[in-house]
Structure formats: C-alpha cells, structure tokens
Amino acid sequence: MMSGFFYLEEVTHEEKNAWILGIAAVVSYAVYLVLVLGRAAGRPLAETPYVAALLWTVGASIVATIVLSILVAVVSKDGAKDQRDREIGRFGEYVGHSFVVIGAVAALLLALAEAPHFWIANTVYLAFTLSAILGSIARIFAYRRGFQPW
Amino acid sequence: MVKPTRVTNSLRALRFAHGQLTQAELATRLGVTRQTVIAIEQGRYSPSLEMAFQIAHVFGVPLEEVFQYPEESS
Numbered sequence: 085m086m087s088g089f090f091y092l093e094e095v096t097h098e099e100k101n102a103w104i105l106g107i108a109a110v111v112s113y114a115v116y117l118v119l120v121l122g123r124a125a126g127r128p129l130a131e132t133p134y135v136a137a138l139l140w141t142v143g144a145s146i147v148a149t150i151v152l153s154i155l156v157a158v159v160s161k162d163g164a165k166d167q168r169d170r171e172i173g174r175f176g177e178y179v180g181h182s183f184v185v186i187g188a189v190a191a192l193l194l195a196l197a198e199a200p201h202f203w204i205a206n207t208v209y210l211a212f213t214l215s216a217i218l219g220s221i222a223r224i225f226a227y228r229r230g231f232q233p234w
Numbered sequence: 235m236v237k238p239t240r241v242t243n244s245l246r247a248l249r250f251a252h253g254q255l256t257q258a259e260l261a262t263r264l265g266v267t268r269q270t271v272i273a274i275e276q277g278r279y280s281p282s283l284e285m286a287f288q289i290a291h292v293f294g295v296p297l298e299e300v301f302q303y304p305e306e307s308s
Contacts, residue, residue: 096269166266168279227269230278232239 097162098169099227102176104152106220112145113213130200138209171233172226180219187211242302245275248293255292263292 119137120129187208194204249255257275261268264285273279274289281289290297 094269096267164267166270167282167285168266168270168273232280
C-alpha cells in the first residue's frame with residue numbers, strides 16, 4: 085500500500101494519464117465484448133445487435149478518461165507537461181498509429197470483400213482499442229524503463 | 235527504444251556541491267517536472283542539447299562537467 089502511494093508521488097501527470105487511457109480502453113472493450121457476446125446467445129455473431137453497445141462503451145470510455153484525468157490532476161495538484169512528456173507522448177502515438185493503419189487496411193479488405201458491417205465495425209473498434217492499449221503501454225514503459233530519443 | 239545511453243552525468247554530485255539543491259528546485263529552475271530531473275539523473279532520459287546547456291548554466295559549469303561521454307573501450 086505504501087509503495088502504491090510512493091509510486092503515485094513519483095509519477096508525472098502524463099504517466100497517470102497513460103494508465104487511465106490504457107485501463108479505460110481495456111475495461112470498455114471488455115464490457116463491450118461481454119454485452120455483445122451475451123446478446124449473441126446462439127445466433128450468428130454477425131447478426132447480433134452491436135451498434136448501441138459500441139457507441140455507449142466508446143462514449144463512456146472517453147468521458148471516464150477525461151473525468152479521471154481531471155480528478156487525478158486536482159487530487160495530485162499537478163498537470164504540468166514538459167519536454168520529456170511531449171517526446172514520450174509522441175512515441176506512444178507512433179506506436180499506437182501502426183494499429184490504426186492495420187485496422188484501416190483490414191476494414192478496407194473486409195469492405196471490398198463485402199463482409200457484414202458487423203465485422204467491419206468490430207475490426208475498426210478492435211484496432212482503436214489495441215492502438216490505445218499499446219500506445220499507453222509504450223508510454224508507461226518509456227517513463228519507467230527509460231527513454232533515449234536522440 | 236530502451237537501449238541504454240552511454241552518456242553519464244554528474245547531476246547528483248553537482249546538486250550536492252551547490253548547497254544541496256533539491257531535484258524539485260532544479261526542476262523549477264529548468265521548467266520541467268521533478269520526475270524528469272530524476273529520470274535524467276538516473277540515466278533514464280537524455281535531455282535535449284538545449285536543456286543540457288540550461289542545466290550547465292544553473293550550476294555555472296561547462297557542459298562536460300554535467301554530462302560525460304566515455305570513450306568506447308575496444
């Protein structure tokens with residue numbers, strides 16, 4: 085417990101944000117999967133209603149990320165962003181970006197093959213989720229283990 | 235991305251030689267977070283050349299007294 089407090093003290097606001105974004109992405113996607121797979125109940129997945137679940141979980145994830153980030157900034161009285169934060173932020177974006185591209189290419193191929201909308205939408209959603217999770221992991225890694233941009 | 239840097243630094247010694255300047259005080263003077271000063275001191279982050287000069291100016295020493303780049307022992 086003490087080490088937990090110590091950790092929070094030693095972490096910049098941006099590293100906390102990386103944790104919040106990563107966890108929000110994992111939790112919201114897990115909730116979405118439970119909702120959609122729960123509704124599938126035997127019928128083909130592609131015919132399962134997913135649109136409302138997708139929009140609500142994405143919306144909740146965005147709102148939760150913003151609210152938690154503000155709360156953490158208020159509680160820990162920081163929020164400053166310096167050169168290292170900006171460089172690590174860019175590195176995280178760079179890592180996450182590749183998954184957005186992979187998702188877009190996969191969605192394009194599915195669309196060309198006239199795959200059901202269900203699969204196209206879910207491919208894009210999965211890619212966004214993976215992008216957020218891996219981008220956050222890359223940022224946390226850079227904060228913890230070291231980051232040598234030059 | 236996490237390959238260790240060969241750059242070493244004397245930040246800790248310089249801080250103590252300059253009236254026990256704390257990491258927080260140094261961070262304020264550089265306009266960065268305390269965590270960034272800690273990361274530089276521990277070799278987890280290589281600052282930009284500009285920030286390196288700013289650190290040297292804070293201590294009033296040449297750059298090479300703050301950062302060193304040892305010759306490769308081959």
